[in-house]
Amino acid sequence: MLRRCAKRVEAKGAYFSYEVFMTYTAMMLLADALERAKSADRAAVNAALASSAFKDHMMPYGPTHFVNGQNTGAQPLLTQVVGNDIKVVLPPAYREVAPQFPLKS
16 A cells, blocks of 8 residues: 555655654554544544544554544554665564665665
8 A cells, every 4th residue: 555655746746754654654554533423423433533543544553442532553663774675673463674874875
């Protein structure tokens, strides 16, 4: 899914940066909540987010699960741009490429 989104962004002449990547993920989560809430009412959307088990995101970890507003399904990842692409380098369980130090262009 990540590569497909990157191609759509690049086809419009834009750079697929980390901010674009995270915005796609956030909008997909919000769209899921709106569909499940069957309303744009703030309370209904918040309730849908609170009961979220969204897993069709671009992040390499488990389903979204909010506890007191915090996504407990998430975990920290370290990314690095390698060959003009965003790759996960840590933690090892989700590593796409080994970290490069110093960076090679």
